[in-house]
Amino acid sequence: MSALLDIRGLRLGIGSRKRITPILRGIDLAVAPGEVHGLVGESGAGKTMVGKVVLGIQPARAIVTGGSVAFAGRDITHLRERARRSLMATGIALIPQDPMTSLNPAFTVGAQIVDVIRLHLGLDRKAARERALALLADVHIRAPARVIVQYPHELSGGMRQRILIAIAFSCRPKLIIADEPTTALDVTVQRQVLRLIRDLQRDAGTAILFITHDLGVVAKLCETVTVLHAGRVLERGPVAEVIERPRHAYTQALMKATPRYDRPGETLTPVPPELTAALLAEAAAYDAGQAGAGNA
C-alpha cells in the first residue's frame, strides 16, 4: 500500500547561508491512509518542525537542505503558495498546540468556522452556518447555537480546542497534523479531547500524524510510532511492538521515564545523561558526515 504521507531523508536547518544549525537530520517517515501515527520525542527533537514542514508553515529562516515530502504521491517539499493553499484544509489540516492563541480574537467562533467552509467547499452563507452548527455538535459542544456567536475569549481552553478540532475536520482532510493538541489542557479535559479526536478519526477515516512527548498517549491512540531524538529517527514500528519490546536504548529509557497505569508502583528513572550525550555525539557525527559529503 502506498503511503499517504511519505517523508524521505528530510534534512532541515535554521540560519543564514553561511552558518546553518541542523534541526532535522535525514528523517524518514510514512503515514498510511487512515492510520494514526505517533511522532514522539523530547523538547527540541524536531517533531513540531516535521509537522510545520508538511504544512509549509516553517519559519522563513528554516531551510530544507535535503530530502522530500510527498503527499498522496505528489512532492510537496517546495510547493508554491497558491498550490499549497488549495491543498490546505481539504488535503492536510492542523490541530494546533495552543488553543488559547490559535483562534483569531477579533471574530466569533462561528465566523471562523464558516470562513473555512465557504473558502473550500463553496457553500453559501446559510448552508455553511448549518454545517458549522453540525460540526460543533460533532465535537460535543452542547449549545452550538450559543457558542457560534461567542468570541474565543469567552470560551474555556477545552472548548476552544474542540472548535479547532471542528475546523480541522471541517473540510474532510485526508491527513491531520495534531501538534501536541492536549499539552495546553487540563488533565481531565485531555482525555475527553483525545477520545474525541479518535472517534472523529474513525468515523472519517482520516490519517493523523500525532505529535507528542507522551508515550502514554501514543499507546492509547496510535497504531504506529516514530521515535525522534535530535532530529534523527531512532526507532519506528507498530505501537505494540515498540512499547512492549523497545529495541533502541533511548526508547527503553523513555519507557522507564513514563508512568504506566498497568504497572503501578514502578520507579521512574529519567533518561541517563550519558545516553543523551552519546546520542548528541552521533548527531554531531552525522552533521560532520553531511558536511564532508557536501564538500566532496
Place this chain on the structure above:
Amino acid sequence: MAEAAAARESGWRRALANRRVVAGAAVLLLMLAAAVLAPLLAPFDPLDQDLVNSFLPPAWAASGDPQHLFGTDNLGRDILARLIYGSRTALIVAIAAALGAGVLGTALGLLAGFYGRWVDSAVSRMVDVWMAFPAVLLSIVLVAVIGAGLHAVIIAIVVIDWTRFCRVVRAETLVQRRQDYVASAQTIGLSRWRTLIREILPNVVPLLIVLFTLEMGIAIIVEAILSFVGLSVSSDAPTWGGMIQAGRQYVNQAPWLMILPMLCVIAAVLALNALGDGLRKALDPLMRR
C-alpha cells in the same frame, strides 16, 4: 445569546463607564454640533463688519452688549459667530487629516510589519528620515510650496504625521504576525494578503481608534499654528488660529479676542486626548487579554 451579546458590548460599556471618555466625547459632540449647525447657531454672520460696535467686551462685562455674548473684534465682527464657524474649519481639518494620515500610515505599517525583510527596512528608514525633520518647520515649508488653503493644511498634516500611525501599526503587526492564529489561518489555506487584511487588521483596529482621536487633537493644533502664521485659509475666513493671531495685536486693549479662541483650541485638544486615553484603557485589555 443574551450572554454573548452582553460580552460583546462590554468593551464599549467599559469605555462609557470611563469619565475621561464621557467628558471627551461630550466636548467632541458639542464641537460637532456647532460645526454642523453653524448657520443656525451663530447669532450673526461671522464676516459682517460693524465698525461702530468694534471691541465690544463680552456680555457679562460692565459695558457689554447682550446681543454679542462674547463681544466683537477690531472690525466689529461677532466673536461667538466666528468661534462657531471656526470649529467647522478645525473639525474638517482634524477629521480629514487624521483619516489621511491614518490610511497612509496604517497601509505602510501593515506592509512593513507583515512582509518584513526589505519592505520593512525601506518603510522604517523612510520613517526615520521623516521624523528627523522638525514637524512645524516642515509643515510651513510644505504649505508654502503647495500654496495656502484648507487642502494644503490637510495635505501637510497627512504628509508629516503618517509616521505616527506607521510606527505603531508596524509594531503591532509584528506582534500579531507571530500569533498562532496567523499560522492557523495559513493552514486553512488563506492567502497571505487575505491573512493580513482579514485576520491581522481587525486586531489592530482598537489601536487605530485611539491613535485617530489623538491625531485629531494634533491636527487642530497644527491648523491653529498654520493659521497663526497666515498659511491656512484666507485671513478673513474664521479660524481659531487666525483669531488668535489677529487678537494678538490688541491683547492689552481687548484680551478676550485672543483668550476665547485659545480656550476653544485647548478644550478641543484636551477633550480629544482624554477621549483617546480613555478609549485606550477601555479597548486594550478586551482585544489583548
